[in-house]
Amino acid sequence: MADHNLHTAAKFGAIARVIPDSPCFIQGRRRLTYGEVDARTNALANAFLEGGIARGDRVAVMERNSPEYMESYLAAQKLACVPLNVNYKYQGDELRYVLDDSGASVIVIHADFLPVLDAIRGRVPGLKQVVVIGPDAHADPGQGRYSYARALQHRETLELPWEPPGNDDLLFLLYTGGTTGYPKGVMWDVQLYRENWRILAPMFKSLLPRLKDAPPSLFSPRGGGSSSPLLRFLQSGLFRWLIAKPAVQRFAGNLLEKSMRERYAGDLETVAKKAKAARGMPNVTLPACPLMHGTGFLTTLNAISGGEPVVFLEDKRFDPAELWRTIERERVRTVVIVGDAFAVPMLEELDRHDYDTSSLVMMNSSGVVWSPRIKQALLERIPQMIVVDSLGASEGLSRSEPSLSSDGEIQPMRFRLAGHMKVFDENDEEVLPGSDRVGQLAVSGLIPRGYWNDPEKTARTFRTIRGVRYAIFGDMCRVESDGTLILLGRGSGCINTGGEKVYPEEVENVIKELPEVGDCAIVGIDDERWGQAISGLVAPAEGREVDVERVIAHCAEKLANYKKPKSLFVVDEIPRKDSGKLIYPDIREKVRQLAKRSA
Numbered sequence: 001m002a003d004h005n006l007h008t009a010a011k012f013g014a015i016a017r018v019i020p021d022s023p024c025f026i027q028g029r030r031r032l033t034y035g036e037v038d039a040r041t042n043a044l045a046n047a048f049l050e051g052g053i054a055r056g057d058r059v060a061v062m063e064r065n066s067p068e069y070m071e072s073y074l075a076a077q078k079l080a081c082v083p084l085n086v087n088y089k090y091q092g093d094e095l096r097y098v099l100d101d102s103g104a105s106v107i108v109i110h111a112d113f114l115p116v117l118d119a120i121r122g123r124v125p126g127l128k129q130v131v132v133i134g135p136d137a138h139a140d141p142g143q144g145r146y147s148y149a150r151a152l153q154h155r156e157t158l159e160l161p162w163e164p165p166g167n168d169d170l171l172f173l174l175y176t177g178g179t180t181g182y183p184k185g186v187m188w189d190v191q192l193y194r195e196n197w198r199i200l201a202p203m204f205k206s207l208l209p210r211l212k213d214a215p216p217s218l219f220s221p222r223g224g225g226s227s228s229p230l231l232r233f234l235q236s237g238l239f240r241w242l243i244a245k246p247a248v249q250r251f252a253g254n255l256l257e258k259s260m261r262e263r264y265a266g267d268l269e270t271v272a273k274k275a276k277a278a279r280g281m282p283n284v285t286l287p288a289c290p291l292m293h294g295t296g297f298l299t300t301l302n303a304i305s306g307g308e309p310v311v312f313l314e315d316k317r318f319d320p321a322e323l324w325r326t327i328e329r330e331r332v333r334t335v336v337i338v339g340d341a342f343a344v345p346m347l348e349e350l351d352r353h354d355y356d357t358s359s360l361v362m363m364n365s366s367g368v369v370w371s372p373r374i375k376q377a378l379l380e381r382i383p384q385m386i387v388v389d390s391l392g393a394s395e396g397l398s399r400s401e402p403s404l405s406s407d408g409e410i411q412p413m414r415f416r417l418a419g420h421m422k423v424f425d426e427n428d429e430e431v432l433p434g435s436d437r438v439g440q441l442a443v444s445g446l447i448p449r450g451y452w453n454d455p456e457k458t459a460r461t462f463r464t465i466r467g468v469r470y471a472i473f474g475d476m477c478r479v480e481s482d483g484t485l486i487l488l489g490r491g492s493g494c495i496n497t498g499g500e501k502v503y504p505e506e507v508e509n510v511i512k513e514l515p516e517v518g519d520c521a522i523v524g525i526d527d528e529r530w531g532q533a534i535s536g537l538v539a540p541a542e543g544r545e546v547d548v549e550r551v552i553a554h555c556a557e558k559l560a561n562y563k564k565p566k567s568l569f570v571v572d573e574i575p576r577k578d579s580g581k582l583i584y585p586d587i588r589e590k591v592r593q594l595a596k597r598s599a
Contacts, residue, residue: 004267006190007165008305009077013038014268015275015307022279023309025067026330032067034307037074039156044075044131046158047151051129051144053106055080055162058173060104061292062086062095062113065312068133068148069291070300072108073172078158080165081106084173084185085292088113089560094183096120098175099127101453102185106130108148111137173452174294176394176501185452186394195446196302196397197260202418203388203400204260205253212240213406217384220358263306275307284359285334286311288323288342289499294394295366299336318342320349324357331359338499339370344529347374350381357382364400366390371528372410379405389413391487395461396447396471417483420445424472428465434481441477441485442470493584495524497532500562507534507565510558511551516544519574521587522565525595535567535591539574546570569594 012034020035032040048059059076061083063069076083084102086095088110095116099107103126109117111134121127130145132138137147171192173185211218219234233239242248262270285303287296287310303310311330315322323346327335337343343365350357360382366389375387383405390400399415417423423431423439431439447469450458462471474494478486495502504522511520518541524532540546548568555564571594575586 003167005166006193006265007077007167007169008171008301009074009080009165010268011193011271011305012074013078014272015304018272018276019279019307022282022307024304025070025310025312027065027067027312028314030067037067037071040152041071041074041078042156042158043152043154044071044148045078046154047131047146048075048079048081048106048129049161050154051106051146053079053081053129056169057081057106058102058104059083060086060099060102060107060109062088062090062107062109062117063133063291064088064110064316065287065291065296066133067312068108070304070310072131076106077165077171079160080162080169082170082173085175085297087175087183087292087560088290089562090116091558091560092116092120093558094560096123098183098185099124101183102173102175103453108133110134170449174297174394174448176294182506184454184457187449187452189449191446191448192298192301193264193305196264197257198420198445199397199400200264201253201257201260203402204256205249207386207402207404208243208249208252208256210404210406212244214404215383215406217358218361218386218404220384264302271306278307283308283334283361284311284330284332285309285336286313286323286326286330286332287336288313288318289336289338293338293499295338295364295390295499296336298397299334299364318345320345321353324349324353324355327360328356333359334362334364335360336364339365339531340374340528341498341530343370343374343378347377347381350378358384360385362386362388364388364390366392370413372412375403376410379403379410389415391415391475391485392443393471393473393475395473396443398441398443398446414484414486417479417485422465422470423477423479423485424465424470428463431479433479433483436478438476438478440472441475441487442472444468444470447471495522495532495534497524497527497534497562498530500560502534502563504536507536507555507559507563510555511536511538513558514551514554516541516546517551518542518544521574521582521584523584523588523591525588525591533566534563535595536565536569537571537574537587537590538568539571567591567595567598569598 016034016038021033023031024034024037025032059081061069061072073083086098105126106129108131111132128144131148131151133148139145139147139150167190171188174188175183175185216235219231221231263274285308287300289296291297300310311326311332313322363385370389386402386404388400388402391398398421399418401413401415403410422442424442425431425439431437450462461473493504507522508520511517517538519539522536525535527533538546538551551568552565575583
């Protein structure tokens with residue numbers, strides 16, 4: 001394809017010009033059209049300019065799911081600046097690290113989180129401008145603090161004092177947990193759009209042979225409308241007969257691939273035309289998981305890059321009842337979650353109350369375990385829905401696998417190798433299917449430039465092997481003879497709890513701050529709801545006693561809440577090698593035994 005402009009700002013502007021009255025962001029009673037969001041982000045960009053922002057500056061965003069979150073990103077991108085996520089659960093030192101590491105000159109922050117920022121503001125000299133969201137926001141221009149509402153009163157037309165954003169510019173930094181316990185910023189550019197269709201098209205093509213057995217409700221009209229001739233055809237026996245033919249599947253698959261390639265990687269005119277054509281059957285998307293993480297953010301970005309409406313929940317905490325009410329009211333077609341941490345309470349709420357779920361077509365999950373039992377139960381209650389498990393990381397996206405209610409018993413998810421995926425051993429030799437050797441998953445194509453401010457880590461993770469650049473981010477696996485991956489976990493020891501990444505070293509370092517602690521070790525143990533729960537062992541210093549509740553409270557004070565151990569056990573000695581390295585398998589087994597005794 002020609003090297004036309006694929007930058008998010010260019011895409012959004014082209015779409016807003018052709019569908020200015022179509023809904024863009026919805027939250028409760030608030031409804032903003034594409035035209036309104038385009039004008040609001042121009043005004044916000046002008047406010048950034050007034051505050052002295054320069055091309056390429058970083059703009060941090062510390063906010064819950066809201067239109068303002070995405071508007072802050074779009075405004076920065078329109079200026080060829082680089083927005084980045086800040087976990088709103090961070091405490092002072094964690095926030096300071098991200099602001100320092102990114103060199104952010106602007107932060108857009110909700111008033112609820114201002115106390116955290118105010119406590120460390122004097123130690124972040126590069127921060128020039130603070131834009132505060134919320135009814136309690138107060139401006140102090142002398143200190144570089146402005147209210148978001150006041151920022152929106154700037155001009156709604158934007159004239160750039162420099163070259164507009166293009167394919168050479170970064171789209172955003174995606175901060176994610178690091179092996180040292182510190183977050184690292186993953187640099188994403190327009191490769192996201194160039195390659196996205198290569199992940200999504202195979203997923204949808206894999207459904208084609210299964211549509212002959214799919215429930216008719218999969219093709220029922222959405223949004224309470226009447227059935228169209230196309231939907232009636234898709235429900236007919238003729239369609240099921242046709243789609244069973246391999247030649248028809250190949251033809252439909254080629255059309256599908258062409259359409260997705262044009263949607264994500266097409267020129268601006270094509271992207272705008274497809275967005276305009278899709279208005280008749282909008283794919284209303286609801287990210288139930290936080291935008292501050294990749295799963296929710298990337299799904300939202302994909303949606304608005306195609307002119308689709310995005311719905312945000314209002315409550316500060318995830319409320320499954322609010323989710324189902326919102327799906328019912330807004331006729332949501334796609335909902336995005338993070339495994340059982342979301343799916344279990346959603347299912348429990350469906351068991352308690354009846355909701356109209358007939359609009360739902362797809363439920364996507366990424367980043368954490370989604371158990372077969374829970375998926376099966378959801379499909380039994382919402383038979384027309386497709387559930388999708390995705391494999392990937394902030395450093396690269398690899399595969400998405402769909403399941404239908406007509407597939408029968410749902411098995412534990414296993415992903416298959418694709419053309420852009422390899423498994424390499426420690427010598428960068430390919431692990432062949434059926435060899436029973438263990439290697440690391442390597443992904444090419446849909447991968448970022450590397451890590452911000454960390455060339456050494458970039459060189460280790462993003463490697464060129466026999467002429468192909470791969471992201472190798474630590475997923476250990478074997479390859480069965482049919483190309484199926486047996487995932488063994490992250491070699492780095494990262495704990496994935498409810499979609500949040502926690503590295504043991506960070507928690508251990510905080511625990512060791514207490515004088516009564518002589519040694520400690522943190523591990524993740526299997527947990528039905530959270531995937532992994534943070535637990536560990538603590539050995540008292542000589543002549544001291546350890547109060548477990550005090551240790552956990554200390555962690556809560558120093559770390560984001562999700563990093564706080566859910567359980568700790570006092571032991572005389574922590575298993576270590578002669579070299580001093582922790583013996584994590586022994587530690588996990590000890591924690592399991594102690595947890596079983598205390599249950």
